[in-house]
Amino acid sequence: MNTELLGVIGIFxxxxxxxxxxxxxxxxxxxxxxxxxxxxxxPIEKFIFKISGINSTEEMNWKxxxxxxxxxxxxxxxxxxxxxxxxxxxxxxPDNNPSLTPDLAFNTAISFLVNCNLQHYSGESxxxxxxxxxxxxxxxxxxxxxxxAAAMIFTAMKERTTEKLGNFYNYFIKSCxxxxxxxxxxxxxxxxxxxxxxTFEGKNAITTLQGDHVEVxxxxxxxxxxxxxxxxxxxGFFGANSAHPLENPTYFTNGVELWAQMIIPFxxxxxxxxxxxxxxxxxIIFGVMTVGFxxxxxxxxxxEINGNPAIEKMGxxxxxxxxxxxxxxxxxxxxxxxxxxxxxxxxxxxxSMHDSSMPMSGAMQLLSxxxxxxxxxxxxxxxxxxxxxxxxxxxxxLMVGRTPEFLGKKIEAREVKIxxxxxxLHPLLILAxxxxxxxxxxxxxxxxxxxxGNATGWLNNPGNHGFSEMLYEYTSSAANxxxxxxGLGDNNPFWNITTGIVLLLSRFIPIIGxxxxxGLLAGKKYIPESAGTLxxxxxxxxxxxxxxxxxxxxxxxxxxxxxxxxAEFFTLK
Amino acid sequence: MKxxxxxxxxxxxxxxxFAVIYPLAIYGIAQLxxxxxxxEIISVNGKVVGYQKIxxxxxxxxxxxxxxxxxxxxAAGSAGSNKGPSNADYLALVQKRIDTLLLVHPYLKKSDIxxxxxxxxxxxxxxNISPQGALIQVKxxxxxxxxxxxxxxxxxxxxxxxxxxxxxxxxxxxLNVALDALR
Numbered sequence: 001m002n003t004e005l006l007g008v009i010g011i012f013x014x015x016x017x018x019x020x021x022x023x024x025x026x027x028x029x030x031x032x033x034x035x036x037x038x039x040x041x042x043p044i045e046k047f048i049f050k051i052s053g054i055n056s057t058e059e060m061n062w063k064x065x066x067x068x069x070x071x072x073x074x075x076x077x078x079x080x081x082x083x084x085x086x087x088x089x090x091x092x093x094p095d096n097n098p099s100l101t102p103d104l105a106f107n108t109a110i111s112f113l114v115n116c117n118l119q120h121y122s123g124e125s126x127x128x129x130x131x132x133x134x135x136x137x138x139x140x141x142x143x144x145x146x147x148x149a150a151a152m153i154f155t156a157m158k159e160r161t162t163e164k165l166g167n168f169y170n171y172f173i174k175s176c177x178x179x180x181x182x183x184x185x186x187x188x189x190x191x192x193x194x195x196x197x198x199t200f201e202g203k204n205a206i207t208t209l210q211g212d213h214v215e216v217x218x219x220x221x222x223x224x225x226x227x228x229x230x231x232x233x234x235x236g237f238f239g240a241n242s243a244h245p246l247e248n249p250t251y252f253t254n255g256v257e258l259w260a261q262m263i264i265p266f267x268x269x270x271x272x273x274x275x276x277x278x279x280x281x282x283x284i285i286f287g288v289m290t291v292g293f294x295x296x297x298x299x300x301x302x303x304e305i306n307g308n309p310a311i312e313k314m315g316x317x318x319x320x321x322x323x324x325x326x327x328x329x330x331x332x333x334x335x336x337x338x339x340x341x342x343x344x345x346x347x348x349x350x351x352s353m354h355d356s357s358m359p360m361s362g363a364m365q366l367l368s369x370x371x372x373x374x375x376x377x378x379x380x381x382x383x384x385x386x387x388x389x390x391x392x393x394x395x396x397x398l399m400v401g402r403t404p405e406f407l408g409k410k411i412e413a414r415e416v417k418i419x420x421x422x423x424x425l426h427p428l429l430i431l432a433x434x435x436x437x438x439x440x441x442x443x444x445x446x447x448x449x450x451x452x453g454n455a456t457g458w459l460n461n462p463g464n465h466g467f468s469e470m471l472y473e474y475t476s477s478a479a480n481x482x483x484x485x486x487g488l489g490d491n492n493p494f495w496n497i498t499t500g501i502v503l504l505l506s507r508f509i510p511i512i513g514x515x516x517x518x519g520l521l522a523g524k525k526y527i528p529e530s531a532g533t534l535x536x537x538x539x540x541x542x543x544x545x546x547x548x549x550x551x552x553x554x555x556x557x558x559x560x561x562x563x564x565x566x567a568e569f570f571t572l573k
Numbered sequence: 574m575k576x577x578x579x580x581x582x583x584x585x586x587x588x589x590x591f592a593v594i595y596p597l598a599i600y601g602i603a604q605l606x607x608x609x610x611x612x613e614i615i616s617v618n619g620k621v622v623g624y625q626k627i628x629x630x631x632x633x634x635x636x637x638x639x640x641x642x643x644x645x646x647x648a649a650g651s652a653g654s655n656k657g658p659s660n661a662d663y664l665a666l667v668q669k670r671i672d673t674l675l676l677v678h679p680y681l682k683k684s685d686i687x688x689x690x691x692x693x694x695x696x697x698x699x700x701n702i703s704p705q706g707a708l709i710q711v712k713x714x715x716x717x718x719x720x721x722x723x724x725x726x727x728x729x730x731x732x733x734x735x736x737x738x739x740x741x742x743x744x745x746x747x748l749n750v751a752l753d754a755l756r
Contacts, residue, residue, distance in 0.1 A: 007738035044590070052582035075580045124650050137592040169583070176587070181595065188599045195626050198596075198603035198610035203649055208629040209622045209749055210636055216624055216648040218612055222603065223596040240651035243695030245626040246612060251739035307688060308658045314668055315683040316691065320703050320740065324663075324692040325653040328640070328701040331740035335695075353653035353695045465657035487655030572659050 004333040008301070011255050012337075015262045022263060023270025023282075029178045030151045030171060030275060041177045049169065056173070059164035062519025065152050066512060068168040069145060073113060073508075076138060080109040083134045084127070093128035094202030095217070100126070107496035107503075108135075114507035115142035115377055117228070117235030117348055117482035118473075118499060120491040124217040124239055129200060135235060136224045140176055140184075143231030143264075146379030147175035149511050150268060153386060154275045156518035159408050161526050165519065175379075179264065180230055187260045188226035194256075195249035198222040221247060229260035232377040234348030234482040242338075242351040243327055254330055254351060258338055261347040265375040268382050276407075281537040285385060288542045292374040292549070296364045297340040303360040304336035309572050325353030336361060343368035346377030348482025355460065355469065355485040359572060362468055362485075363565035369479035370557045372426060373549055377480060383514040385545075388552075390419040390517060392545040393536065402534050409521040422513040426478055427556035429502050433474035434560065436498070438467060450494035458495070460487025464571070468564035477502040615746060617753070623746050624648075628700040631745060634677070635717040637702075637710050637729075637752065639745040640689055641670060644697035654693040667691050678713055685709050701742035704733045720755065728755060 028035050049056045060068070083090065088099035100108065104120055108127075111118040112135050121127060127135070148171035155166045192198050203215040221237040225247055228235055238244040248254055269289070273282025307318030321332030330338075335352035342349055343365045354365055368374070373384045389406065394416045397404030404411040440447065440455035447455055459466040469485040476483055477499040484490070490499070527533075535541060603610025613625040623629050630646040631638050639646075643654040656663035670691040675681055687705040707729045715722040732748045735741050 003736075003738045004740060010738065048583065048586040048590075052586065053579045054583060071576065072580050072583070075577070075584055079584065122650060122652070133592045133596060134588075136596070137588050140591040141587060173587070176591065181591070185595070185599070189602055192599065192603045192606045192610055195607065195613050196610075197612045198600050198606070199612075200600070201611060204612075206621050206623060209617070209746060209753070210629075210631055210633050212630055212646075214629065214646065214648050216612070216627055217650075220596055220600065222610070223599040226599075227591075238651050238696075240653065240696035240698070243653065244651050245628065245696060245698050245700055246624075249626045251736060310658060310664050311667060311688060311691075314664075314671055316671055316686040316688060317684050317705070318688045319705065320687055320689050322658070322692075323689040323694075324656060324658070325695045326692075327695050327699050328689050328703055328740060328742050329699075334739070351695070353655055355655035355657060356653060356695075358658055460655050461657040461660045461663075463659070465659060468657075485655065486653070487657075568657070568659050 004331045007251070007255065008333055008337045011258050015259050015266055019263055019266035020270050022267035024274045026179060026267055026271035027274035029174050030154060030271070035178060037178055037182060045173050045177065048173070054169050056167050056170040058167055060166065060168055061163040062152065062156070062165055062515050062522070065165060065168045066515055069149065069511070070508065073145065076141065077109055077113050080112060080134055080138055081105050084108055084131055087128040087131045090128065090130050092130035092133070092200070094200070095125070095128070097125060097128050103493045103496040104491055107500045110500045110503050111482065112138040112233070112235060113142055114480050114503050115146060115231070115233055115346065115380070116477065116480040116503050116507070117233045118477055118484065118503065119235055119482070120496055122239030123237050129219055132219065132224060132237065136227060139227045139231045139233040139235065140180055143180055143233065143378040144172050144176040146377055147179065147268070148172040148379070149515060150379035150382050151175070153383065153514060153518040154272055156522035157276055157407050159526055161522070161524065163523055165522060180227065183260070183263070184223075184226040184230045187230060187256060188222045190256050191222040191225055191253055194253045195246070196222040196225060196253065197246055218246065225257070226260065228349060229257045229347065230264065232261055232265060232345050232347045234342065236349060242349045243353065245327070248351055251329055251334075254334060254338070257349070258341060261345055261349065262341055262375070264378050265345045265381045268379060272382065278537060284537055284539060284542040287539070288546050289374040289385070292371065292546065293340070293344055296344065296368050297337055300340050300361040300364045301333050301336040303358040304332035307332075308358065322358055325356030327351065339365050340368055342483055343481060344374045345381065346372070346479055346481045348476065350483050353486060354472070354483055355487045359565045359569035363561055363569065365483075366468070366472060366475055366561060366565065367553065367557070369475045369481050370427070370430070371549055371553045372479045380480070380511065384510060386514045386518070387419045387422045387510070388545055388549050389536070390415060391423060392541065392548045393534065395548060396541065396544050397534055400534065402532060405527065405533055406521070406536055408526045408528060409524045410527065411521070415517045415520060418513050418517050422510050423552055425509055426506065429478040429506055430471070430474045431556070431560060433477070433498060433502055434471045437470040437474070441466065441470065447494060451492045458489035458492070460489070464564055464567040468568065471560055471564050473499060474502060478506040480507050615750060617750055622750065625744070625746070626700055628694075628698045629746060631749060635714065636749045637707055637714060637745055639702055640699050641691065641693045642697040643693045646698060648698055651696045651698050653695045653697060678709060680712055681709055700744050700746060702745055704729070704741050704743055707743045707748060714752065724755065725752070728752060
């Protein structure tokens with residue numbers, strides 16, 4: 001057991017240590033400084049932009065950034081939607097998997113577009129290799145979009161007054177080629193040599209040792225799984241995601257995949273410090289996030305190691321902790337740690353089934369996504385935190401009677417309104433969705449077109465845990481996370497369409513909001529720091545931000561958590 | 574309209590870069606990996622009996638058993654049970670598994686049974702069990718196969734994978750292949 005904890009701590013520390021140089025590198029990439037891969041990718045990018053007729057050097061204001069971002073996302077949505085809709089008749093389909101239903105194709109295309117990867121299908125039987133590859137493309141570019149948005153905000157935070165905030169296409173392509181692609185390649189190669197398949201052959205029929213016939217699914221998995229983690233996407237190649245022994249074959253690959261999903265979110269925070277030359281600010285942000293993360297992860301690991309009290313009562317040995325939904329090669333400590341890492345950072349890949357986690361762990365997983373501001377997904381993590389900074393600046397400004405300012409820019413009514421709207425949208429989407437689904441489940445409504453049968457049919461567990469399944473699905477959608485309490489019967493028009501809408505709103509509005517705030521602030525007069533300035537790079541301000549996050553999360557979500565995992569926790573005691 | 578056309582072209586080129594060149598490069602490197610990246614296989618006398626990483630069903634009494642599986646070890650699909658820890662039906666199922674194990678291994682005390690032997694794995698294809706999960710089956714196997722108990726126990730112990738960090742595991746397929754070779 002002790003070596004299991006050692007593994008967890010080791011991976012966490014290693015990621016932090018490596019995130020600092022990577023952060024420096026990322027800052028260089030966005031500042032346009034010379035970097036290692038320029039000789040390879042500069043000519044390729046130049047060629048692509050020339051043929052496409054896109055000017056990648058023209059400086060854009062925040063509205064132009066937004067327009068470019070939204071239009072290219074629309075193109076990708078239709079591309080992916082049609083591939084999924086017609087995959088049955090398209091090439092690269094050795095297992096002859098059928099085309100997706102329109103509502104499932106809608107949900108899947110959106111969910112990969114928005115970097116969520118909520119998967120209402122199972123990889124082995126649900127999608128063709130062509131679809132997997134198109135989905136993999138979205139895993140790259142959706143992460144690139146988040147990072148490009150963050151890069152624009154970095155640029156806007158500089159101490160000057162300007163409308164010119166760099167070029168969207170430049171930030172986007174550089175995020176993909178200089179950061180995501182090389183890191184993915186490293187991860188993919190280490191997976192391939194640890195036993196993850198990378199083949200275009202279909203299922204293999206074999207006779208097992210005791211004489212049963214089985215078919216074994218394979219595929220071009222290693223390349224997919226690498227970007228799935230590097231880009232904090234989380235969509236699995238196989239149905240069981242990173243619990244699948246080909247997707248995550250060993251304790252070593254588990255470490256690699258864990259590292260891969262944490263590294264860019266960590267590094268982006270340090271990148272902010274290097275970019276603005278404000279190391280202290282980024283250290284404080286990282287510190288607040290780490291405190292929040294540890295508060296979530298410690299109870300989870302403990303409750304998983306302790307095992308299920310109900311099974312304890314049956315008198316068997318739980319030396320290996322709670323094992324339902326877990327793999328022997330990872331054990332409870334690593335599975336518990338992963339479950340929080342993947343929910344705090346919007347990855348959503350799982351190496352154990354969260355539906356079978358202990359109630360306290362379930363509560364922590366939910367809370368991670370409800371807060372949605374500790375580390376966070378590629379690029380967008382820092383966008384979410386930015387909103388809370390604005391609110392904290394405003395509130396502390398009021399408390400001490402100073403003009404609210406952040407990095408030399410006055411925060412006024414318009415910015416605070418946008419920030420407040422974004423902060424409220426997240427709980428609104430989650431709770432409204434859960435309320436709707438629970439209403440149907442509580443009345444056991446006949447759902448007609450929307451679901452085959454009565455509404456309680458979509459639950460895999462009764463009582464409080466059933467409520468948690470519905471709450472988790474909307475929380476995961478609104479946090480663009482993609483993990484699930486997978487027992488929920490979610491491949492039907494009701495869940496595909498409602499979560500699809502939540503996904504769209506909760507991706508793009510929280511990008512539009514921070515971009516707008518940053519853009520507006522960048523255009524304002526720069527006020528040099530003076531004795532009257534509220535300092536934002538101090539631990540006091542860090543605590544203030546943490547308090548704002550905690551209060552908003554607690555006030556919005558405590559009732560829902562009490563009905564779900566907390567109630568289950570007390571019944572199990 | 575011109576703008577849309579530009580975006581389409583940008584999409585096509587990035588698609589080629591990330592969805593064609595990148596996977597093909599990894600595919601090329603995979604040719605150097607064990608079994609050319611098609612998944613490591615285990616053969617007995619030249620006949621493929623399984624994938625090293627993929628758990629398979631063992632329910633005959635002369636083989637070591639793996640963990641319960643929510644998909645009955647169907648390797649063309651994978652899933653956990655997704656049962657919540659307080660679900661009464663689920664807890665009844667666990668109780669039934671304990672009772673079955675006790676019935677088949679009458680020499681066992683309840684507290685000998687590790688939880689991984691009565692709970693379903695996350696993938697339904699877990700290739701491993703805990704060392705304790707293998708050790709509790711030794712006596713049964715020895716009897717079924719007319720082997721000395723000490724010999725079977727030594728075999729299990731030789732098949733325990735330990736690492737610097739992480740849990741100890743026993744690969745059930747490898748153990749059973751070695752068991753078949755044991756005289």
